Amino acid sequence: MTTPTPPALPRLDDDARWEPPVRARLDAFLAACARELAVAPGRDDAPFAVFDWDHTLFHGDIGDALFVHMVKNDGFFRPLTWQDTSPFLTHEAVDALAGFTPRDSARLPGPGGSGLAREMVSIYLHHRTSGGAAAFSGFNPETTHPSYAWCASLLAGHTPSQVADLTHEVMVHLFDRPAGATGELAGLHGWADWARQAIPMINLANRLEAAGVPVWIVSASPQHVVETCARHVGLDPVRVIGVRSRLANDGRLLSRLETCGGHDGVIPYDLGKRCWIQRIICGRTDPCLERSDDRTRARLWFAAGDSDGDLAFLQDASRLRLVIAHRDNRAVRMATGNEDGRWLVNPPFYGA
Structure with a gap:
């Protein structure tokens, strides 16, 4: 046998x-x-x-790339208040964002929204407003990364399938970019724009x-x-x-x-x-x-x-x-x- x-x-x-x-x-x-x-x-x-x-x-970092993609393409829905998007946003960050938020656009940053785009990207990537004020406070750094939580909260209003479609768009963009490419938006630059x-x-x-x-x-x-x-x-x-x-x-x-x-x-x-x-x-x-x-x-x-x-x-x-x-x-x-x-x-x- x-x-x-x-x-x-x-x-x-x-x-x-x-x-x-x-x-x-x-x-x-x-x-x-x-x-x-x-x-x-x-x-x-x-x-x-x-x-x-x-x-x-x-x-x-797919989360970072998605955030920037959404800002570039007016992808986020306008929240009722910026406080609703994160319990950790400082008053200075809320004021900076509110000062550039259009009232007549359901999407953000909206037409002519370079000021809001700059604030959003600065807060997300650097945890500071474009004026240098701290953007987040009151969080536990051992259990929360406030930018990552903020990105997820800002997806409010989308369906899971819409988020999947947006993710595919981001991945296609990143894979098409040459290794080492960096991004630029509203006067800010330097983040990785490839994957x-x-x-x-x-x-x-x-x-x-x-x-x-x-x-x-x-x-x-x-x-x-x-x-x-x-x-x-x-x-x-x-x-x-x-x-x-x-x-x-x-x-x-x-x-x-x-x-x-x-x-x-x-x-x-x-x-x-x-x-x-x-x-x-x-x-x-x-x-x-x-x-x-x-x-x-x-x-x-x-x-x-x-x-x-x-x-x-x-x-x-x-x-x-x-x-x-x-x-x-x-x-x-x-x-x-x-x-x-x-x-x-x-x-x-x-x-x-």
């Missing part, structure tokens, strides 16, 4: 942009996952992996799923934006946690955002990502910001991110953690130090 040939173990595609020791460690991890889960499928403590989106699976898929990271996500480890994307960009991005690269949009807007009865987005853990203003950012992972993926009704519970940590086998806003869930991963060294930060330094032997660090996959 012929012994059946065991299925091939998942391995990463050949790509010279992986650091050789990193690739070897990931291939060994994939093989170990496949072997372990083949023996015990459907286990109660089923593992999962978490990836950040911006600068991890995607070379760029690419991080193909090796998408390949890693697919190989993890082939090994039996479901992949979740947890991002501080808007929910329906990241769902669209996930679908574009072949990942399951059902397993996306982004900044979630509440919905009106007619299905349109409201300016009010969902929160987590009984705390106001907790979006999937830094400690907020930990909270949302416990709540949505693990079904905890009492998620904790300060520390993940043992069961969640045991199930979170792998995590990948690039920034300090990812550090909490990176630290919670029990088996392996990958940091993309997009810039020098605490996450990169912790991965480089590798005190417990479970950290990996790789340069960004430019050219992907």
Whole structure:
């Protein structure tokens, strides 16, 4: 009797942009996952992996790009008051925005709206009005990035399908731009105006799923934006946690955002990502910001991110953690130090 040939173990595609020791460690991890889960499928403590989106699976920041695109193309609906768009806008920011807001246009910035465009982009990118006043206050920097929350709130009035269409427009624009291109609007300039898929990271996500480890994307960009991005690269949009807007009865987005853990203003950012992972993926009704519970940590086998806003869930991963060294930060330094032997660090996959 012929012994059946065991299925091939998942391995990463050949790509010279992986650091050789990193690739070897990931291939060994994939093989170990496949072997372990083949023996015990459907286990109660089923593992999962978490990836950040911006600068991890995607070379760029889709939330930033969407915000600028909406400002350039009069894409935002005019709010009744600017205070409705964020509880963290300062009086100076509200006054600066209101001073340029047209009364006869349902869309913003509206005709001749360069002044409002400048204020909106300055507040979003720099957290200051064009006059230099602080634009946000009163937020917890460990659970909220006020610009990211503001972008999601400003999508109020759109349907999820409209947000998906807008996201496609933005992605087409970014992919058509040459690497290194920068943007300019209303006298402001210098932000990245290009993006690419991080193909090796998408390949890693697919190989993890082939090994039996479901992949979740947890991002501080808007929910329906990241769902669209996930679908574009072949990942399951059902397993996306982004900044979630509440919905009106007619299905349109409201300016009010969902929160987590009984705390106001907790979006999937830094400690907020930990909270949302416990709540949505693990079904905890009492998620904790300060520390993940043992069961969640045991199930979170792998995590990948690039920034300090990812550090909490990176630290919670029990088996392996990958940091993309997009810039020098605490996450990169912790991965480089590798005190417990479970950290990996790789340069960004430019050219992907």
